[in-house]
Amino acid sequence: GFCSAVCVEVPSETEAVQGTHMKLLCISCMKREEVTASTVVEWFYRPEGGKDEPIYEYRKTNHEFPSRFSGRLQWNGSKDMQDVSITVLNVTLNDSGIYTCNITREFEFEIHRPLFTSSRLIHLTVVEEAGEDFTSVISEIMMYILLVFLTLWLLIEMVYCYRKVSKAEEAAQENATDYLAIPSENKENCAVPVEE
Numbered sequence: 524g525f526c527s528a529v530c531v532e533v534p535s536e537t538e539a540v541q542g543t544h545m546k547l548l549c550i551s552c553m554k555r556e557e558v559t560a561s562t563v564v565e566w567f568y569r570p571e572g573g574k575d576e577p578i579y580e581y582r583k584t585n586h587e588f589p590s591r592f593s594g595r596l597q598w599n600g601s602k603d604m605q606d607v608s609i610t611v612l613n614v615t616l617n618d619s620g621i622y623t624c625n626i627t628r629e630f631e632f633e634i635h636r637p638l639f640t641s642s643r644l645i646h647l648t649v650v651e652e653a654g655e656d657f658t659s660v661i662s663e664i665m666m667y668i669l670l671v672f673l674t675l676w677l678l679i680e681m682v683y684c685y686r687k688v689s690k691a692e693e694a695a696q697e698n699a700t701d702y703l704a705i706p707s708e709n710k711e712n713c714a715v716p717v718e719e
């Protein structure tokens with residue numbers, strides 16, 4: 524059993540776009556390699572202002588309750604029952620609400636059979652279209668502003684530097700008349716022709 528995958532409890536996405544498939548992620552890391560456990564998974568749906576109704580169950584076999592999700596729910600969990608996710612096919616705006624994933628695990632020790640339960644809530648919002656996240660739009664705009672600003676600053680700095688350097692060179696050339704005997708590396712760059 525030392526080759527088993529690491530189990531990480533990732534929270535589910537909470538936004539779905541209508542017409543797409545939405546995986547309601549429910550991961551519960553409760554593995555005990557050395558003991559067998561039987562797992563029962565119950566999925567509930569609660570509309571805004573309503574109460575929990577069972578929509579899906581795993582109890583040795585998969586069972587879908589008659590609900591308005593009928594035919595649209597698919598088991599999407601893993602064999603080792605660490606991941607007990609389901610997928611809602613063809614999400615509608617009406618599917619917004621609270622989904623609860625309740626897991627009950629019974630460990631089969633020799634003497635006793637302790638029960639462990641865990642529960643996850645997913646507050647799902649279904650939107651009409653995939654819209655860009657407002658904060659990501661803002662940060663994108665900020666990035667472009669910063670880019671333009673940096674480019675301008677770089678240009679200004681370059682022009683400034685160039686002027687400074689050419690002024691310094693002019694000044695150096697004026698002073699250089701005394702040192703003309705010394706060969707200058709910059710001679711070929713001189714703007715002012717040097718005549719003897």
Ligand SMILES: *[C@@H]1O[C@H](CO)[C@@H](O)[C@H](O)[C@H]1NC(C)=O
Pocket residue numbers: 546597598599600610
């Ligand atoms: C589980 O969901 C993934 C996408 O999240 C999909 O590729 C995969 O086919 C699904 N598996 C089952 C058994 O539904």
Ligand SMILES: *[C@@H]1O[C@H](CO)[C@@H](O)[C@H](O)[C@H]1NC(C)=O
Pocket residue numbers: 542613615
């Ligand atoms: C999804 O549902 C809409 C109505 O809610 C239906 O018109 C459409 O055909 C469905 N698409 C699929 C792939 O089932």
Ligand SMILES: *[C@@H]1O[C@H](CO)[C@@H](O)[C@H](O)[C@H]1NC(C)=O
Pocket residue numbers: 615617
């Ligand atoms: C959404 O739900 C309301 C009431 O629950 C129902 O009247 C309506 O027809 C539903 N709409 C769709 C598209 O399923």
Ligand SMILES: *[C@@H]1O[C@H](CO)[C@@H](O)[C@H](O)[C@H]1NC(C)=O
Pocket residue numbers: 567575623624625640641642
């Ligand atoms: C799910 O489990 C939690 C904790 O065990 C419990 O409080 C809650 O009532 C359960 N939900 C449903 C709908 O049975």
